[in-house]
Amino acid sequence: MNLVPAIEVDGLEQGYGKTIVLKKIDLTVKRGQILALIGPSGSGKSTLIKSIMGMLLPRKGSVKVLDTNMPNRLVLGKIGFMAQNDALYQELTGKENLQFFGSLLDLSKSEVQDQMDYVASIVNLGPQLNKFVKDYSGGMKRRLSLAISLLGNPDLLILDEPTVGIDPELRDHIWDELHKLANGGCSILLTTHVMEDAEQADQLLMIRRGETIAQGAPQQLLEQYKVDEIEDVFIAAGRDQDARLGSD
Numbered sequence: 462m463n464l465v466p467a468i469e470v471d472g473l474e475q476g477y478g479k480t481i482v483l484k485k486i487d488l489t490v491k492r493g494q495i496l497a498l499i500g501p502s503g504s505g506k507s508t509l510i511k512s513i514m515g516m517l518l519p520r521k522g523s524v525k526v527l528d529t530n531m532p533n534r535l536v537l538g539k540i541g542f543m544a545q546n547d548a549l550y551q552e553l554t555g556k557e558n559l560q561f562f563g564s565l566l567d568l569s570k571s572e573v574q575d576q577m578d579y580v581a582s583i584v585n586l587g588p589q590l591n592k593f594v595k596d597y598s599g600g601m602k603r604r605l606s607l608a609i610s611l612l613g614n615p616d617l618l619i620l621d622e623p624t625v626g627i628d629p630e631l632r633d634h635i636w637d638e639l640h641k642l643a644n645g646g647c648s649i650l651l652t653t654h655v656m657e658d659a660e661q662a663d664q665l666l667m668i669r670r671g672e673t674i675a676q677g678a679p680q681q682l683l684e685q686y687k688v689d690e691i692e693d694v695f696i697a698a699g700r701d702q703d704a705r706l707g708s709d
């Protein structure tokens with residue numbers, strides 16, 4: 462297996478206009494590893510993802526994906542990306558959406574057809590693929606977006622809140638599949654508010670007020686903070702940060 466990390470972020474500072482949103486962020490996602498990014502609303506998770514995808518250039522520090530500085534068109538083709546807002550064609554069916562996004566990846570119609578059953582089964586969407594997306598529920602749209610991100614056998618999956626609106630049973634099924642993909646060498650970075658998701662990851666990065674407040678394997682963090690729940694790690698690390706920075 463290639464030992465170059467899938468993602469390397471080093472000393473990243475990022476912001477909009479005069480506002481600094483992220484400070485001194487370091488992270489490494491090795492090949493085949495799953496990293497969950499946790500933080501309250503507005504803490505900068507999507508900003509970090511946009512920086513990794515090359516949609517925002519680093520203000521300070523560096524971002525490398527598959528050993529390449531972003532943005533890079535070739536590397537983008539190796540990333541399966543699921544944005545927070547579903548970017549789907551409402552007037553097309555689920556199947557037509559998959560065909561369209563597959564064609565953007567230079568997959569032939571028959572290649573998309575071959576992969577369609579597999580990606581649709583991961584998110585349990587097979588029976589609804591012939592329905593128009595405008596008639597989908599919010600959770601079905603998330604599932605279709607996830608299926609689209611899996612097309613083309615990506616080396617890296619970047620998933621912004623993939624489990625929103627997905628029931629616990631299907632979430633377990635999706636996690637089984639994500640672990641299988643990771644075991645096959647796919648690296649995965651996802652954001653979540655759901656602590657059950659966090660427990661499934663190999664590595665956690667907790668951000669709050671633009672900074673990393675805790676980073677490590679779930680079990681390691683539970684031991685370090687002497688707590689039983691990941692949520693309590695976040696709370697304790699947040700208190701430490703408030704004590705350091707002041708709570709204003």
Ligand SMILES: Nc1ncnc2c1ncn2[C@@H]1O[C@H](COP(=O)(O)OP(=O)(O)OP(=O)(O)O)[C@@H](O)[C@H]1O
Nearest residue numbers: 477478482500501502503504505506507508509545
């Ligand atoms: N295009 C933009 N221009 C100006 N400020 C922005 C822009 N996008 C995000 N921000 C600000 O940057 C901060 C971080 O936003 P970001 O979307 O990265 O947070 P998040 O952790 O992903 O939040 P959520 O969990 O709600 O999606 C917020 O204060 C937000 O208002």
